[in-house]
Amino acid sequence: MHILVQKYGGTSVGSVERIKNVARRIIKSKEQGYSVVVVVSAMSGETNRLLDLAHEMTPEPTRRELDMLVSTGEQVSIALLAMALQDMGHPAISMTGAQVGIRTDANFTNARIQHIDDKSMRAELAKGCIVIVAGFQGIDQGNNITTLGRGGSDTTAVALAAALKAKYCEIYTDVDGVYTADPNKVSDARLLREISYEEMLELASLGSKVLHSRSVEIAMNYNVVLHVRSSLNTTEGTLVVKEKKEMEQIRINGVTSKTDEARVTVYDLDHKPGVAAAVFGELAKQRINVDMIVQPSSTEATHTNRISFTVKKSDLKTVEGVIENLREMGAVKGKHAIDRDIAIISIVGVGMKSHTGVAAELFAILAKNKINIEMISTSEIKISCVIAEDRVLDALRGIHAGFGLDKEPEKTAPPAASARKRA
Amino acid sequence: MHILVQKYGGTSVGSVERIKNVARRIIKSKEQGYSVVVVVSAMSGETNRLLDLAHEMTPEPTRRELDMLVSTGEQVSIALLAMALQDMGHPAISMTGAQVGIRTDANFTNARIQHIDDKSMRAELAKGCIVIVAGFQGIDQGNNITTLGRGGSDTTAVALAAALKAKYCEIYTDVDGVYTADPNKVSDARLLREISYEEMLELASLGSKVLHSRSVEIAMNYNVVLHVRSSLNTTEGTLVVKEKKEMEQIRINGVTSKTDEARVTVYDLDHKPGVAAAVFGELAKQRINVDMIVQPSSTEATHTNRISFTVKKSDLKTVEGVIENLREMGAVKGKHAIDRDIAIISIVGVGMKSHTGVAAELFAILAKNKINIEMISTSEIKISCVIAEDRVLDALRGIHAGFGLDKEPEKTAPPAASARKRA
Structure with a gap:
């Protein structure tokens, strides 16, 4: 019997009535002949209620105790969902992260899954039980409760699907799937039927909130087929799969934006080895994620340099502290x-890998819209540009229309093997 | 270093401010030189909130899932209390029942503790940590979460004290200790400084709500000194200890009442062996607790009999079902x-064991107050009477005054060894 893993987020289990709806949907999948494992988040609002209690208690709760506290949210959801299923006549059993045997490292509030013991789940599935697992949580070597950080329930679902070799991992959310652009910003955004892990990974890290990148990484590493779909209707959503040859026929699959980053420029750095390493080494020590980095060629005359990079606005205070330290140490002078x-x-x-001229086309669209490009960064399947924040909607809509993302793509001729440069 | 176990109930941890007060009290005990283990209940109202959710989900939630659900209440409390202690500069660690290794049977919602592994607690105490344990919960052999039923957090505290050979187990509550009578009903009720396990056990099963009888049983079996005291002030409360010789000099230590039972009388039972066994056997099968049983001598003429017994009013529906079944089976005819x-x-x-005339004196007091006695039941250290419900306050006050319970007892002369009958 094929195993299906389903994940329902906090909004989907936000009330008694919604939990009953989720139960009905699970039963449908069971009746289609699947063995079903379900991962649920805390009821919407619950995690924040608990965090508020913690912060009333102390301005800086320790991370171990935070995990002990917030992990109760998912435990409540699994018990209620199991009750709903049993009430509808279907055997079901709830299991905490500890009971499943989801072993993580000890990095509280942001732990990584190291191992999953599938024995207890398989035993319950063999009895015909629907297995309901608390998302977002695990235990470390010392049996301390840990949580997995942002998008943690997605990560749990994908990791369980990998451990159980599930046919699909369905991620239920409040949108219909992955779109060519954010439908709230681009009205003719189109639902994608299929997308590669690599593309999804770029979209996730670029601010598309449908899936967290860690869950996509695990899916990619273990070849788990993800199905992102809505918990509010029965529309087929987006399949996230291994890259197929024909995917390269489509030049681009989506355009995204994010406005939660700021650009930091440090001037007059010594033009000698180790200076950039000192700057980014210190930032890494403070767990600051640096996104884009641009270093223009140095001017031979001065032997100094400048570096620009982008970081989350919420990290700016820490970043300024790091720069002050570097200044005191003499590494930063300007x-x-x-x-x-x-x-x-x-x-x-992924089509960028084989289509030429994609970057040139992007720059032309931005120029036509009189949008200035301030930084550029590229990967094999992505091009990012820093622009002025107040031009972001114009840029999104111009690019979406310019690349014809609102239309189902025509299958272009298979690219010549030699045509692998894109600008 | 001596170990002290403290237990705080739901009211004591009912808000962020109250949890901080509990933390301050714990720190005082730590500073007196104790290694402190603290057991806490769910914040007041939380367990009911969770039960309401369950009953919105289904009229009959399964007991395993109920335990999964309500055990989160204590988990929230321990995390918050640990945060409060850490915020005040004291190392503390929260532990669930599973993490401590409180092994129970699999009787969900009313499990019994079978074994406690004290290793993890001792390791934390050795580091100078205050250990905060979730009350009311454990795990069974299959790692399912169980709860211990009414008074479960007291039971956890006493069991931990026994496992750790603690010097005291302090039970913090919202009254100052154990009284000679319920102070809400008898205005001159007196706080008892000391009471034996046996007496406390009788008082607990007789409706005194200060301690649940199971926790007293464990304390008695493992010789744990209980200290019942208020979490609202620093008054010394009541010590519950092993019976001492001098305790027998006090004739009676308390008077209690309960009004949550009803009397069932079954008429015209066959006067032959096995009939009573059939009746009470069936009641036991349905887990009905029968309290008092009275069977008057049968009349030789009819060879039939009647039996009266008392059960909880909330069990009456089940009891009537049992009687109907017995009627169909022919065991009950009338x-x-x-x-x-x-x-x-x-x-x-305990003084009843050596003082004569206690029962006679009780009956005389009731007679003087024109209170009719409808059933009598006795044990070695207890006399119970069924009376009309509307006379209960008169009876309590009459007995309390009649036996002079409001006054510190005079030490009577040691009783003669032969005078061991009491009525």
Whole structure:
């Protein structure tokens, strides 16, 4: 019997009535002949209620105790969902992360799954039980409760699907799937039927909130077929799968934007080995994620340099502390500047690997819309540009229309093997 | 270093501010030189909130899932209390029942503790940590979460004290200790400084709500000194200890009442062996607790009999079902009657074992107050009478005054060894 893993987020289990709806949907899948494992989040609002209690208690709760506290949210959901299923006549059993045997490292509030013991789940599935697993949580070597950080329930679902070799991992959410652009910003955004792990990974890290990148990484590593779909209707959503040859026929699959980053520029750095390493080494020590980095060629005359990079606005205070330290240590001598009014727009598509001229086309579209490009960064399947924050909607809509993302793509001729440069 | 176990109930941890107060009290004990293990209940109202959710989900939630659900209440409390202690500069660690290794049987919602592994607690105490344990919960052999039923957090505290050979187990509550009578009903009720396990056990099963009888049983079996005291002030409360010789000099230590039982009388039972066994065997199968049983001598003429017994009013529906079944099986031939308007008043004291005339004195007090006795039941240290429910306050006050319970007892002369009959 094929195993199906389903994940329902906090909104889907946000009330008694919604939990009953989820139960009915699970039963349908069971009746289609699947063995079903379900991962659920805390009821919407519950995690915040618990965090508020913690912060009333102390301005800086320890991370171990935070995990002990917030992991109760998912435990409540699994018990209620199991009750709903049993009430509808279907054997079901709830299991905490500890009971499943989801072993993680000890990095509280942001732990990584190291191992899953599938024995207890398989034993219950063999009895015909629907297995309901608490998302977002695990235990470390010392049996301390850990949580997996943002998008943790998705990560749990994908990891269980990998451990159980499930046929699909269905991620139920409040949108119909993955779109060519955010439908709230681009009205003719189109639902994608299929997308590769690599593309999904770029989209996730570029601000598309449908899936967290860690869950996509695990899916890619273990070849888990993800199905992102709505818990509010029965529309087929988006399949996230291994890249297929024909996917390269489509030049780009989506355009995204994010406005939660700021650009930091540090001037007059010594032009000698180790300076950039010192800057980014210190930032890494403070767990600051640096997104884009641009270092223009140095001027031979001065032997100094400047570096620009983008970081989350919420990390700016820490970043300024790091720069002050570097200044005291003598590694930074000049001034630095911060620009908060930026946006990063990106286009993503595995087709870039074989189609030429994609970047040139992007720059032309932005130029036509009189949008200035302030930084550029590229990967094999992505091009990102920093632009002024107040031009982000114009950019998204211009790019979406310019690349014809609103239309089902025509299958272009298979690219010549030699045509693998894109600009 | 001596180990002290403290237990705080739901009211004591009912808000962020109250949890902080509990933390301050714990720190005081730590600073007196104790290694402290603390057991806490769910914040007041939380367990009911969770049960309401369950009953919105299904009229009959399964007991395993109920335990999965309600055990989260204590988990929230331990995390918050640990945060409060850490915030005040004291190392503390929260532990669930599973993490401590509180192994129980699999009787969900009313499990019994079978074994406690003290290793993890001792390791944390050795580091100077205050250990905060979730009350009311454990795990069975299959790692399912179980709960211990009514008074479960007291049971956890006493069991931990036994496992750790603690010097004291302090039970913090919202009253100052154990009184000679319920102070809400008898205004001059007196706080007892010391009471034996046996007396406390009788008082607990007779409706005194300060301690649940199971926790007293464990304390008695493992010789754990209980200290029942208030979490609202620093008054010394009541010590519950092993019986001492001098305790027998006090005739009675308390008077209690309960009004949550009803009397069932079954008429015209065959006067032959096995009939009573059939009746009470069936009741036991349905897990009905029968309290008092009275069977008057049968009349030789008819060879039939009647039996009266008392059960919880909330069990009456089940009891009537049992009687109907027995009627169909032919074991019960006559009618039955139910009287809901009864009260059971009881006096308790180890001194009864050596003082004569206690029962006679009780009956005289009731007679003087024109209170009719409808059933009598006795044990070595207790006398209970069924009376009319509307006379219960008169009876309590009459007995309390009649036996002079409001005054510190005079030490009477040691009783003669031969004078061991009491009525």
